[in-house]
Amino acid sequence: MKTLFTANLRVLLISAVSIVLVFTGVVLLCMNSLYYETNIRNLRDTARILLPLFMKPGQDPGPGMVSLGDTPYRYTLIRQDGMVMADSHLDASGDIENHQERPEVKAALAGREGSARRYSRSLDVPFLYVTLPVYDSAGNIWGVFRLSQHVPNFWQRIASITRPFLFLAALVTLVAGGMVYLFSRSLSRSVNRLLGVAQAVTDNPHGLAVRSSAQDIKEWSLLERALCGMAAELSSRISQAQAEGRRLETILNGMNEAVLAMDTKLMLHLVNPKARGVFALGEITGPISLLAATHSTELEATAQQVLIRKTAEELHITLHGAAGAQHFRVFAAPLIADQDQIRPEGVVMVMSDITRLVKLEQVRTDFVANVSHELRTPIQLVKGFSENLLDTPLDDPVEIRHGLGIMAKNAQGMENLINDLLTLVRLEDERIPRPGMEELDIGSLLEEAFEAVSLQAKKKEIRLSAYGPLGLTAQVYGSFIIQAMINLLDNAVKYSPPGAPVWARVFTTDAALFIQVGDRGMGIPGEHLERVFERFYRVNRARSREAGGTGLGLSIVRHIALMHQGRVEVESHAGEGSVFSIILPREPLENQDTR
Numbered sequence: 001m002k003t004l005f006t007a008n009l010r011v012l013l014i015s016a017v018s019i020v021l022v023f024t025g026v027v028l029l030c031m032n033s034l035y036y037e038t039n040i041r042n043l044r045d046t047a048r049i050l051l052p053l054f055m056k057p058g059q060d061p062g063p064g065m066v067s068l069g070d071t072p073y074r075y076t077l078i079r080q081d082g083m084v085m086a087d088s089h090l091d092a093s094g095d096i097e098n099h100q101e102r103p104e105v106k107a108a109l110a111g112r113e114g115s116a117r118r119y120s121r122s123l124d125v126p127f128l129y130v131t132l133p134v135y136d137s138a139g140n141i142w143g144v145f146r147l148s149q150h151v152p153n154f155w156q157r158i159a160s161i162t163r164p165f166l167f168l169a170a171l172v173t174l175v176a177g178g179m180v181y182l183f184s185r186s187l188s189r190s191v192n193r194l195l196g197v198a199q200a201v202t203d204n205p206h207g208l209a210v211r212s213s214a215q216d217i218k219e220w221s222l223l224e225r226a227l228c229g230m231a232a233e234l235s236s237r238i239s240q241a242q243a244e245g246r247r248l249e250t251i252l253n254g255m256n257e258a259v260l261a262m263d264t265k266l267m268l269h270l271v272n273p274k275a276r277g278v279f280a281l282g283e284i285t286g287p288i289s290l291l292a293a294t295h296s297t298e299l300e301a302t303a304q305q306v307l308i309r310k311t312a313e314e315l316h317i318t319l320h321g322a323a324g325a326q327h328f329r330v331f332a333a334p335l336i337a338d339q340d341q342i343r344p345e346g347v348v349m350v351m352s353d354i355t356r357l358v359k360l361e362q363v364r365t366d367f368v369a370n371v372s373h374e375l376r377t378p379i380q381l382v383k384g385f386s387e388n389l390l391d392t393p394l395d396d397p398v399e400i401r402h403g404l405g406i407m408a409k410n411a412q413g414m415e416n417l418i419n420d421l422l423t424l425v426r427l428e429d430e431r432i433p434r435p436g437m438e439e440l441d442i443g444s445l446l447e448e449a450f451e452a453v454s455l456q457a458k459k460k461e462i463r464l465s466a467y468g469p470l471g472l473t474a475q476v477y478g479s480f481i482i483q484a485m486i487n488l489l490d491n492a493v494k495y496s497p498p499g500a501p502v503w504a505r506v507f508t509t510d511a512a513l514f515i516q517v518g519d520r521g522m523g524i525p526g527e528h529l530e531r532v533f534e535r536f537y538r539v540n541r542a543r544s545r546e547a548g549g550t551g552l553g554l555s556i557v558r559h560i561a562l563m564h565q566g567r568v569e570v571e572s573h574a575g576e577g578s579v580f581s582i583i584l585p586r587e588p589l590e591n592q593d594t595r
């Protein structure tokens, strides 16, 4: 590859030599034409002086010999028809060619002064001719007076100065060549210095160490300084862009929303960690389409819609994965980098996981439906029996008593439901202030619970027994623990046959406090065990209602256990009895709320 120096040198040298040659050529041509022009002018002046010698005053011109002596001139007198009437060097009576067509003769016959230059091959010298029109006494053109002279060839004439001239031209070429060499070297040095600076910028993109080299030409120095400035500016912009990129990456990585950005062909070029998790993309790094990544035609259609309409779209989608149904609110917007851009360069999707919200909403709807359902039966019964009573004759005490009994039982059922609902609300509503945890004697709490169920137990002749160390204390929400104990004891009594034993046991391990309630009642078939702690779940709906149950007791117990960062367990066999356990950690985190 050529260097700047050699390329420059070659071009400039060729240019310099060409300029010298062209200049020399032009000078010689000018000198040549000046040489002949001067000679013709002199010849014409001479012709003007000589012409009157051929004219006799008051007469027409005519042939006649006038001797020009030993001069270099030759004259010719030519009549209008081109006939040579007299010639200083030829015998006019001889056979002389008609001169009418000679250009210089033609010009004079037209009334102008003519001139011509012709080369005599025999003498090897150029001849110069000038012509003047000759007028008769009447003032008409009679003919032409021609004066000619041979002059030395221009090149022969300047032969003596050719050598110095060529020497001068060679000297000029040499000097020009030297200057060209110096110029090329200086240019290539400056460019090389600049190249050094540019290389330093490339090697060190942060540009901090790039310094100006010592350029001795102002413009080069300015250019170099501009380059250094540009490098510094570039470096600061790169740093800014990198910082911006890192900030954006941190935000994207920390976002709880799944973010997907894609081009117009819906090929993903940005997937944040949350999105990778949602769509189980693992460490896939190659190009992947939206459809291949999400398997959602709904998302694909939305992205296409955004590209066509160029406006944002919002929708809810449900994805069915290994973890079950997941609900998302999707916000899809066109990706427009430049405000003047007409066509979006892609689509960005932000997906918020609203599974919990949807589930909560479902729970709320189910809850309202369940409560309504639970209330409808007792209300209908109360309404039916009260209407019945109105029609019952007052003297039928048996019927009246039966009706009132049913009404009272259903009213009690409704009251139980309302109480349980209120307890649930107290447990769940964060706005209701809750008393703090206290170190309480668990035996005393159990005693209070026993008292609450003693009447029912007595009715069924059920003996209640308690086991556990005396003086066992724990950090608990007292009233809630009593409520949980009552619920378990109440169930044990409710679902045990008359006379069966019901017991409660309290004990501790290293890590936990156990509160157990056991019975030898009807027990719970295995397939229901998983669900008995759900709200309104009953193994036997009619039996529960009959016993005044609401279907909320065990869910309240679980809630209370969770409130103490504990849990509930049940062990039961149909027809053999059940054992329910509330297991509380020995050192619950007081401030942790589990609502």
Ligand code: ADP
Binding pocket: 487, 491, 492, 493, 495, 519, 521, 522, 523, 524, 532, 537, 538, 539, 540, 544, 545, 548, 549, 550, 551, 552, 553, 554, 555, 577, 578
């Ligand atoms: P309920 O008000 O109906 O008793 P719970 O939430 O307290 O509601 O209990 C849910 C269901 O679990 C009951 O309907 C009953 O079928 C079953 N159950 C609860 N405790 C016992 C128990 N000790 N023995 C047998 N079944 C029980």
